[in-house]
Amino acid sequence: MNILLIYPQFPETFWSFSYALRFIGKKAAFPPLGLLTVAALLPAAWSLRLVDVNVDDLTDQDLAWADMAFLSAMAVQRKSTAAIITRCHGKGLTIVAGGPLFTAESDAFRQVDHLVLDEAEVTLPAFIEDKENGCPKKIYRADGYPDIHQTPIPLWRLIRMNRYASLNIQYSRGCPFDCDFCNITSLFGSRPRTKTPSQVLAELDAIYQTGWRGNIFFVDDNFIGNKGSLKKQLLPALIEWRKDKKGCVFFTESSINLADDPELMSLMVDAGFDSVFIGIESPDESSLAECRKVHNKNRNMLLDVKKIHRSGMQVMGGFIVGFDSDTPSIFQRQIDFIQQSGIVTAMVGMLQAPPGTRLFDRLVGERRVCADFSGDNVDGRTNIIPVMGLDLLIDGYRAIMRQIYSPRKYYQRVRSILKDLKVPAATVPIDWQRFLAFFRACLRLGVLGKERFQYWYLLIWTLARRPRMLPLAVTLSIYGYHYRRICELHIF
Structure with a gap:
């Protein structure tokens, strides 16, 4: 066959x-x-x-x-x-x-x-x-959720790894939170199921033995869903695994309550994590209550982001506009939060209703689902009829994206995060392509790009203030170029 x-x-x-x-x-x-x-x-x-x-x-x-x-x-x-x-x-x-x-x-x-x-x-x-x-x-169809202790190692031999920027691995499935707009619990349940540390290490060994030394993404939708298992089992095992290894820097997704646990953040950094994506969604308490993002409520999320940055992990943030309780002031409030937080990678999208969520079911009942779910939260579209009106939502969304991805605002955030971040404990070795990327960036961004002044100022500033952060400064500059191109394609 x-x-x-x-x-x-x-x-x-x-x-x-x-x-x-x-x-x-x-x-x-x-x-x-x-x-x-x-x-x-x-x-x-x-x-x-x-x-x-x-x-x-x-x-x-x-x-x-x-x-x-x-x-x-x-x-x-x-x-x-x-x-x-x-x-x-x-x-x-x-x-x-x-x-x-x-x-x-x-x-x-x-x-x-x-x-x-x-x-x-x-x-x-x-x-x-x-x-x-x-x-x-x-x-x-399945009647329940499987025990993933028997999940096999992926067949890496079927792909050419050098075609990819990062590899990926999964430790857990499921999330203890149940946000209104998220379909994770309907797909994987609300009780996080985890692999054993030996399973994870076997998968990492399989990757390492191929010669891979680059980034590895833990694709868990909430990596810290089971904090006890992480702190007592997996993270100590990863720290031990890294002792005789080079490269292989990890990043993942988690909830904002990561900031509440200094021990957990320290263990993650020691284990080789340098970035984490967090669904912040909104600085508005009413919007957070509306979408049942209860773990983001009643906290100083700006301070939380700073705590995570200072632990040594960069926060990439997800943001949403278009909740029923949002007023026109939300657009400037999102801009202000993103700039003040220093979150460079800010994924802002208009609210969409994925099939299988409570939000989708409610809006179908209200006859407010008007299109297919695109699955892309930054394409400038929504599949719902917003309370504030579609034209106002689209105009406000475009205003956010124009501002936060303008070269001046974007490079301000890069400098802000470089001030806060600890020098990473784990780094990816510089290979030939990454070496060439510096010169490609200098040409594309520093000579041909509209952001040339901001780019060279950042490099000079970094060399003077945080010289060991220069590779990250160049990487984030390249990301900014990508984000602006996507905005030009879909939004502006």
Whole structure:
């Protein structure tokens, strides 16, 4: 049995980092971890081939080789997914699909032969057994959430790692919080399930043995969902693992209450974490109450961000405008918070309602869902009718993006975070492409770019004040170039 695993293309978004990747000679930010894990769950006798359309072309020869095509996708990949399904269907291939997009919108993909939904550890073995017995069903759903202690190591041999800027790994699934607009708990539950430290170390060993020394993203939706397990088991194990290793810097996602635990922050830094994405959403208490972001309420989030920065981890922040309780003042308040916090990577989006969330169900009942969920929170679109009115929301959103990603405002935040951050304990070795990235940045940003004055001022300032932070200053400058290009494409 020849199995072709296909990962659809990401559009150009903030998270694609497409313009930034060109500076370091990479094709995509991350490989398809879900498909690589699914591949490891398939029978050893089956022949496997993986095509990530973000880094390689899907050829007619690939399709002719295959007996079945396995697809996994997120909502933001919908357009590419539909095109791939049509192409596979035209070639007479049996199509098997799973992942967040198909789990949330299974009725929208009638050309798919078999929908293996929810978590593959539960539903994929049932499909394989039925397939080998000649009686596969249309849809496979899980009754509960699997124990991920038996989840296998992803099949890294199926990809060319040097095409990617970062690799990824998963420690836990599920989140103890239940935000109104988030579909994580509907997909993975509210009780975080974790892998054992030995599992995580085995996956890291598999990555390290390939020669990888770059960034590794822990893709957990809330890495600190089980603080006790982290502090007593995983982080001490990671600290020990790093003792004879070079490179392999980690970053992840967490909730803002990370700032409440100095011991946890210190352990994460010692374990090699240098960045964390946090859903801040709004500085407005009414908006936080509305979306049930209770853990962000009644706290000084500006101070919390500073605490995390000073621990040695950069905060990347998610922000939302368009809550029912938002007034026109929210746009300037978001700008002020972002500038004062020093959060360089500020992902601001208009509120959207993903299928499977309480927000979606409520707004469907109010007849306020007016379009498909795009899955891209920074594309200047929303799928709901906002209380404040769509025109006012769009104008306010554009005003935020124009300001925070103007060269002057952006480079101010870069200097702010460089002042606060500790020198990182773990660093990625400078390879040839990253060495060349400095000269590419000097040409593109320092000579050809509109931000040339801000760029050179930052480099001089960094050399004078924080010389060991120069690589980060250049990296953040390149990110800013990417963000501005995306804003020009979708928003301005």
